[in-house]
Amino acid sequence: MCLGVPGKIVSVEGTLATVDFWGVKREVRLDIVDEPVAPGDYIMNHVGFAIRRIPPDQIDETLALYDELLKAMSEDDLMAADVRGEINATEEKKRG
Amino acid sequence: MNAPQGLVNGKIALKHGAGGRAMRELIRDVILKGAAPASFDGVGPDAMDDGAALKVGDQWLVITTDSYVINPPFFPGGDIGRLAISGTVNDLAMMGATEPLALTCALIVEEGFARGDLERVRDSIHSACREARTAIATGDTKVMGNGELDGIVLNTAGVAFTRRVVTDRALKPGDRIVVTGTIGDHGLAVMAHRHELGFENQLRSDVAPLNGLVAAALGAAPEGVVAMKDPTRGGLASALHEMAEKSGVGVVLEEAKIPVRDEVRAASELLGIDPLHAANEGKAVIGVRPEALDAVLAALRAHPLGLSAEVIGTCVAERPGFVILDTGFGRRLVTEPEGELLPRIC
Amino acid sequence: MAEPRADTLRFQDPATARRMADALARAVGEIGRAPVSVMHVCGSHEQAIAKYGLRAVFPRGLNVIMGPGCPVCVTDLPEVDEAVALAGQGVRIFTYGDMLRVPGTVKSLADAQAEGAKIDVVYSVGHAVQLARKSADECVFFASGFETTAVATAAVILASPPANFSVLSAHKYIPPVMEIVAEMPETRVEGFLAAGHAATITGWGIFERFVERHSLPVVVAGFEPLDILAGLLTLVELVRDGRAEVFNAYPRCVTREGNRRAQEVLWKVFKPTGGRWRGIAHVPNGNLRLRDEFASVDARRRFTIDLTKLWDYAPPSLAQSCVCGDIMAGIASPTDCPLFGRECVPDNPVGACMVSTEGTCRIWHQYGGHLNLGEENR
Numbered sequence: 001m002c003l004g005v006p007g008k009i010v011s012v013e014g015t016l017a018t019v020d021f022w023g024v025k026r027e028v029r030l031d032i033v034d035e036p037v038a039p040g041d042y043i044m045n046h047v048g049f050a051i052r053r054i055p056p057d058q059i060d061e062t063l064a065l066y067d068e069l070l071k072a073m074s075e076d077d078l079m080a081a082d083v084r085g086e087i088n089a090t091e092e093k094k095r096g
Numbered sequence: 097m098n099a100p101q102g103l104v105n106g107k108i109a110l111k112h113g114a115g116g117r118a119m120r121e122l123i124r125d126v127i128l129k130g131a132a133p134a135s136f137d138g139v140g141p142d143a144m145d146d147g148a149a150l151k152v153g154d155q156w157l158v159i160t161t162d163s164y165v166i167n168p169p170f171f172p173g174g175d176i177g178r179l180a181i182s183g184t185v186n187d188l189a190m191m192g193a194t195e196p197l198a199l200t201c202a203l204i205v206e207e208g209f210a211r212g213d214l215e216r217v218r219d220s221i222h223s224a225c226r227e228a229r230t231a232i233a234t235g236d237t238k239v240m241g242n243g244e245l246d247g248i249v250l251n252t253a254g255v256a257f258t259r260r261v262v263t264d265r266a267l268k269p270g271d272r273i274v275v276t277g278t279i280g281d282h283g284l285a286v287m288a289h290r291h292e293l294g295f296e297n298q299l300r301s302d303v304a305p306l307n308g309l310v311a312a313a314l315g316a317a318p319e320g321v322v323a324m325k326d327p328t329r330g331g332l333a334s335a336l337h338e339m340a341e342k343s344g345v346g347v348v349l350e351e352a353k354i355p356v357r358d359e360v361r362a363a364s365e366l367l368g369i370d371p372l373h374a375a376n377e378g379k380a381v382i383g384v385r386p387e388a389l390d391a392v393l394a395a396l397r398a399h400p401l402g403l404s405a406e407v408i409g410t411c412v413a414e415r416p417g418f419v420i421l422d423t424g425f426g427r428r429l430v431t432e433p434e435g436e437l438l439p440r441i442c
Numbered sequence: 443m444a445e446p447r448a449d450t451l452r453f454q455d456p457a458t459a460r461r462m463a464d465a466l467a468r469a470v471g472e473i474g475r476a477p478v479s480v481m482h483v484c485g486s487h488e489q490a491i492a493k494y495g496l497r498a499v500f501p502r503g504l505n506v507i508m509g510p511g512c513p514v515c516v517t518d519l520p521e522v523d524e525a526v527a528l529a530g531q532g533v534r535i536f537t538y539g540d541m542l543r544v545p546g547t548v549k550s551l552a553d554a555q556a557e558g559a560k561i562d563v564v565y566s567v568g569h570a571v572q573l574a575r576k577s578a579d580e581c582v583f584f585a586s587g588f589e590t591t592a593v594a595t596a597a598v599i600l601a602s603p604p605a606n607f608s609v610l611s612a613h614k615y616i617p618p619v620m621e622i623v624a625e626m627p628e629t630r631v632e633g634f635l636a637a638g639h640a641a642t643i644t645g646w647g648i649f650e651r652f653v654e655r656h657s658l659p660v661v662v663a664g665f666e667p668l669d670i671l672a673g674l675l676t677l678v679e680l681v682r683d684g685r686a687e688v689f690n691a692y693p694r695c696v697t698r699e700g701n702r703r704a705q706e707v708l709w710k711v712f713k714p715t716g717g718r719w720r721g722i723a724h725v726p727n728g729n730l731r732l733r734d735e736f737a738s739v740d741a742r743r744r745f746t747i748d749l750t751k752l753w754d755y756a757p758p759s760l761a762q763s764c765v766c767g768d769i770m771a772g773i774a775s776p777t778d779c780p781l782f783g784r785e786c787v788p789d790n791p792v793g794a795c796m797v798s799t800e801g802t803c804r805i806w807h808q809y810g811g812h813l814n815l816g817e818e819n820r
Contacts, residue, residue: 002590002639003368003441003486004665004695006450023362024295029568031597034701044642044695045366047441047538047587048566049594051701052642058694062664063452065693066672070458073465073675110556293565367565368489424456425667426495431799431808434788438539439565441587442485442512 115329173301193256198233265342283374304378316395320388453666476503484637485512522546645700721766721793766793
């Protein structure tokens with residue numbers, strides 16, 4: 001419902017920032033962003049407004065969370081993975 | 097399956113000119129109704145190809161015509177003049193006719209249009225002709241009252257001879273799909289400019305005559321190039337749908353292989369637009385027999401307009417008429433855009 | 443610290459996505475019955491699922507239902523009619539692109555535009571204000587979107603817009619409709635995937651009472667392929683373990699409290715009121731309307747909007763037979779609807795599910811249902 005695209009702040013002038021979206025730069029308004037931002041900060045843009053300053057460590061935290069999820073699944077899944085591996089190998093042979 | 101997209105309340109809508117399914121149905125169901133039988137051998141209007149091909153002796157005379165309306169008439173990377181020449185030269189080239197004998201150019205101008213702007217359009221018409229190694233043989237000029245049309249309308253027609261006609265319907269399972277360069281440049285540039293989206297100067301239209309590039313591909317593998325189309329309105333999505341439908345094959349694309357400029361990708365993400373839906377005015381989609389692929393690709397990449405040419409997909413026997421995109425995560429059907437592309441917020 | 447572009451791409455790593463999909467299939471299998479039905483309430487989730495082709499990798503036993511998450515689709519006919527009527531009264535209308543072709547009772551804004559009304563598509567409400575400053579006309583911003591988008595509208599209203607600028611609010615508030623869906627007697631939804639960007643504003647804490655009341659888990663998820671798969675995996679695990687909890691799977695944007703400053707701006711300008719959502723139901727507190735203090739920029743109070751003229755030509759309403767609400771609740775298919783493919787088609791939609799390009803009915807109409815795309819040769 002709400003198309004959001006992350007970008008990196010290039011410069012700030014009052015409540016306006018120039019944001020680099022890795023390809024194009026565009027002005028983004030800072031009226032409603034949750035925290036003060038400075039050049040180099042990452043933000044989430046929605047309809048030309050920054051709605052969140054993305055703390056860089058939160059990017060890593062998200063990745064760590066996903067690793068956790070997969071680890072939790074795979075630890076008790078080693079047997080199943082072996083079985084699946086064998087099935088895949090057989091299918092590969094069939095196809096080959 | 098697809099219900100016919102009837103005319104809303106018996107009236108023509110903008111989507112009927114947008115290059116997608118609605119337009120093809122309008123042409124088939126309304127415009128071609130009751131036409132006299134073809135008076136010639138070859139590719140006629142019922143083929144709904146880029147142009148017609150008439151057998152003349154042992155050669156084909158290829159002929160095409162197109163009208164150009166674009167708002168705004170000047171945009172980053174080009175203008176309506178360059179567009180009108182490139183579009184017609186490219187339609188000839190897509191039929192395999194890469195040496196246009198001559199073009200015609202008809203001009204309809206709104207009362208009050210600036211003379212200086214008209215001169216700019218004229219200059220880019222002539223420079224695009226030089227690039228395509230052709231010239232205007234005849235033309236026509238009309239002026240209409242203020243408000244009776246939007247600025248300027250151009251119509252161009254072109255004629256060329258070729259020994260071999262390439263249609264948009266000869267794809268077979270196993271054929272490879274090649275694009276001659278990055279996708280979406282023209283559509284995103286014009287859209288950003290029209291809606292004042294704040295990054296217009298970072299995007300440029302790719303409008304260019306392609307006959308030299310196509311000649312290189314055809315020269316490298318005369319029998320190996322089996323189908324061509326320029327993905328203009330409706331973008332790569334519509335061009336491939338049309339080719340797949342007419343050829344009776346399915347097309348499976350690999351998203352990672354489709355060349356898209358960083359700035360076009362970023363703009364299309366911000367605006368919620370699929371680059372596959374955005375128009376191109378300097379690109380061709382080429383169907384190539386697998387054994388000719390290397391030669392065609394090398395020839396394209398050796399040409400300045402084909403540096404980022406890429407193999408993006410393969411034709412399959414399953415699901416004729418469908419275009420399937422392998423995203424690397426899963427697969428989805430590519431849809432055809434309906435009407436003008438609009439920025440979205442959801 | 444790596445550049446976030448690279449990180450964004452890491453959220454798009456196909457190999458990790460495949461492992462996630464495997465884990466998801468296994469978690470669904472462990473529940474031991476099919477289908478397991480979960481609902482997302484976010485058009486952008488559906489867009490992302492479609493864009494990345496994720497439906498092709500969802501396990502067969504998992505039914506991911508598209509809920510009432512497209513604010514444009516659920517905008518009721520009379521709200522579109524108000525904008526069309528204002529345009530007919532000579533007012534200049536600014537709108538987001540999503541709204542342009544959405545039909546009202548008689549016509550869409552695109553139809554009005556074709557008849558000569560002054561209608562401009564904008565990407566941002568900020569741009570609408572800039573255009574109003576340059577215009578001699580009365581300018582109305584037809585404001586659509588959920589709370590995330592409403593915050594931007596509110597910010598503009600607080601930043602002294604020009605005197606010729608006002609707002610016609612069709613903004614919607616998502617939490618109340620989740621209540622409606624959860625309370626539908628036949629609902630089969632076993633958990634919700636909540637919208638990451640709406641929750642960026644409201645915070646995930648807002649779902650705690652919902653979870654308690656309905657004993658259904660809620661997972662807040664982002665929009666990259668890994669975000670969506672991780673969100674679904676967590677949700678299915680919560681369903682499997684019978685745990686009705688809120689889980690935040692989008693911590694880089696969502697906190698428990700949310701964006702306090704944005705909330706302040708939002709509730710200063712808007713108040714929630716009840717209203718009909720197209721094809722669904724009357725949703726108490728589902729609409730966001732301007733507070734009395736902002737009457738001067740409220741187009742509904744600034745203008746006398748004459749709808750009767752428009753409705754003189756209105757065809758009898760078909761909406762009563764539309765089963766969109768049931769489709770979004772996961773208890774009906776498009777083919778169960780008497781209007782599907784007859785009175786209700788993409789050109790002339792009746793219900794919300796046919797309006798959106800990602801709507802269930804639209805997709806079924808275009809492709810004859812969800813296709814299994816795993817079978818073709820490469």
